[in-house]
Amino acid sequence: MAANASMSEPFSMTQTEPEKRRAIVRATIELVAERGFHATPMSMIAARAGVGAGSIYRYFADKEILIHETFAEVSARTHEAMLDSYPRDASIRRRYEHFFLRMSHFFIEHPSDFGFLRQYFDSPFGIALRRDKMMEQECRGRDDESLSCLIEEGIASGLFKKLPPLVHISIIFGGLVAVAREHILGFVTLDTPMLQIIADACWDALARH
Amino acid sequence: MAANASMSEPFSMTQTEPEKRRAIVRATIELVAERGFHATPMSMIAARAGVGAGSIYRYFADKEILIHETFAEVSARTHEAMLDSYPRDASIRRRYEHFFLRMSHFFIEHPSDFGFLRQYFDSPFGIALRRDKMMEQECRGRDDESLSCLIEEGIASGLFKKLPPLVHISIIFGGLVAVAREHILGFVTLDTPMLQIIADACWDALARH
DNA sequence: GGCTTCGGACTGAACGTTCATTCCGAGACG
DNA sequence: CGTCTCGGAATGAACGTTCAGTCCGAAGCC
Numbered sequence: 162m163a164a165n166a167s168m169s170e171p172f173s174m175t176q177t178e179p180e181k182r183r184a185i186v187r188a189t190i191e192l193v194a195e196r197g198f199h200a201t202p203m204s205m206i207a208a209r210a211g212v213g214a215g216s217i218y219r220y221f222a223d224k225e226i227l228i229h230e231t232f233a234e235v236s237a238r239t240h241e242a243m244l245d246s247y248p249r250d251a252s253i254r255r256r257y258e259h260f261f262l263r264m265s266h267f268f269i270e271h272p273s274d275f276g277f278l279r280q281y282f283d284s285p286f287g288i289a290l291r292r293d294k295m296m297e298q299e300c301r302g303r304d305d306e307s308l309s310c311l312i313e314e315g316i317a318s319g320l321f322k323k324l325p326p327l328v329h330i331s332i333i334f335g336g337l338v339a340v341a342r343e344h345i346l347g348f349v350t351l352d353t354p355m356l357q358i359i360a361d362a363c364w365d366a367l368a369r370h
Numbered sequence: 371m372a373a374n375a376s377m378s379e380p381f382s383m384t385q386t387e388p389e390k391r392r393a394i395v396r397a398t399i400e401l402v403a404e405r406g407f408h409a410t411p412m413s414m415i416a417a418r419a420g421v422g423a424g425s426i427y428r429y430f431a432d433k434e435i436l437i438h439e440t441f442a443e444v445s446a447r448t449h450e451a452m453l454d455s456y457p458r459d460a461s462i463r464r465r466y467e468h469f470f471l472r473m474s475h476f477f478i479e480h481p482s483d484f485g486f487l488r489q490y491f492d493s494p495f496g497i498a499l500r501r502d503k504m505m506e507q508e509c510r511g512r513d514d515e516s517l518s519c520l521i522e523e524g525i526a527s528g529l530f531k532k533l534p535p536l537v538h539i540s541i542i543f544g545g546l547v548a549v550a551r552e553h554i555l556g557f558v559t560l561d562t563p564m565l566q567i568i569a570d571a572c573w574d575a576l577a578r579h
Numbered sequence: 580g581g582c583t584t585c586g587g588a589c590t591g592a593a594c595g596t597t598c599a600t601t602c603c604g605a606g607a608c609g
Numbered sequence: 610c611g612t613c614t615c616g617g618a619a620t621g622a623a624c625g626t627t628c629a630g631t632c633c634g635a636a637g638c639c
Contacts, residue, residue, distance in 0.1 A: 428614075
C-alpha cells in the first residue's frame with residue numbers, strides 16, 4: 162500500500178491531501194481547549210473543521226486516537242518552540258531564562274495549544290503517559306530531557322536548593338502555567354519585561370540564598 | 371436558603387434527612403475528582419452514593435446545581451481549614467507560612483476535595499465565578515480575602531517584589547497546587563519538613579532580595 | 580476532443596448506546 | 610389509610626460510529 166514512494170503522499174496526487182486532516186486537528190485543539198475532551202462531540206469537531214461527520218474517521222480510527230495524535234502534534238510544536246536556538250552551552254541561568262521565556266511566550270501566543278495541553282495532562286491519558294515516561298527514564302540511561310537536566314545540574318553545582326528535581330520542576334512549571342493562564346483569561350496583562358521579572362522571581366524560588 | 375428556621379429541614383422529620391444528601395455530595399466529589407464533570411454520569415453518582423438514580427433529584431434540581439452546591443460545600447471546608455487558627459496579627463512571614471502549610475496539608479489529606487476544586491476552577495463555571503468575584507471586588511470596598519490582603523500588605527511594606535498581586539498569587543498557588551498534585555499522584559512524597567522547605571522556596575519567589 | 584466509466588474521498592442520515600431526567604408503584608410512618 | 614420518600618424502569622435527547630450513496634477528477638474509448 163505504502164510501496165509507492167515516487168512523489169506523492171498516500172492519498173491523491175494534488176499534494177493538498179492533508180488539508181482536511183489539518184482542519185480536523187486544528188478544530189480538535191480549539192474545541193478541547195475551550196470545552197474539554199468530554200464536552201466536545203465529534204459532530205462539533207466536524208462542523209468546526211468544515212467536514213462531514215464521517216470524514217473524521219477516514220483519518221482517525223476513533224475519538225481516542227484523534228486526541229492522542231492531536232496531542233502528539235501539539236507536543237512536538239511545543240518542544241520545537243522550546244528548543245529553538247536553545248543555548249546549550251550557556252550558563253545555567255541563561256538556559257533557565259531561555260526555557261522560561263520561550264515557554265511563556267509560546268503559551269501566550271498559542272492559547273489553544275496551551276489549553277489543549279492542560280486538558281490532556283489533567284486527563285487519565287496524560288497521567289498514564291507521565292507514569293510511562295517516568296518508568297522509562299528510570300530504566301534507560303539519562304537522556305537529554307532539557308529542563309530535568311538543567312535542574313539536576315543546578316543542584317549538583319550548589320546553585321539550587323537541595324530538593325527533589327520534580328519539586329523544582331513543579332514550582333517553576335506550576336507558576337509558569339498559572340501565570341500564563343491568568344494572562345489568557347484576561348485577568349492580568351503580561352508583556353516581555355514583566356515576563357522577565359516573573360522568570361527572575363521563579364529563579365529565586367529555585368536558587369539557594 | 372436558610373429562610374425556614376422553624377424546627378425542621380425541608381424534608382422529613384426523621385432527622386436522618388441529610389444522610390442521603392451527604393452521601394450524594396461525597397460521591398460527586400470523589401467521582402468528579404477522579405473522572406471530571408462530563409465523564410461522571412448521574413447514574414454513577416447514584417450508585418456510588420448507594421441511592422436510586424431518581425433520589426438525587428429529590429435534593430438537587432439538576433446536575434449543574436448539584437455541582438454548584440457541592441462546590442459550595444468543598445469551598446467552605448477549604449476556607450475553614452485555611453482560616454482555622456489563622457494568626458491574624460502575626461508577621462507577614464508567619465501568616466504566609468500558615469497559609470501555605472495549611473493549604474498544602476489540606477490538599478494532601480483531602481485529595482478528592484483537591485481534585486474536585488481543580489476540576490471546578492478549570493471549568494467554565496469556575497472561570498465565570500472568578501470573573502464575578504473580580505468585578506465585585508473592584509466595586510466594593512476591600513473585603514478580607516486573606517491571601518490577597520497579605521500580598522498587598524507585603525508589597526506596600528517593601529517586603530515583596532513590585533508585581534501585580536495576582537501574579538504573586540499565581541506563582542504561589544500554581545506552585546502549591548502543582549506540588550500537591552505530584553504528591554497525590556505518587557510522583558514525590560512530601561512530609562511536613564519538606565513542605566516547610568517548599569514554602570520557604572516559594573517565599574523567595576515573592577520576596578525582594 | 581467529447582463521451583462514458585471508474586474509483587475512492589466525502590457526506591450526513593441512521594443506528595445502537597448512553598446520558599440526564601421523569602414517573603410511578605412500593606413501602607415506611609403517623 | 611393517607612402522606613411522603615424512595616428506587617429503578619421508562620423516556621427522549623444526544624452521543625460516537627457506520628454506511629449507503631454522492632460527487633468529482635482521471636482513465637478508457639471512439
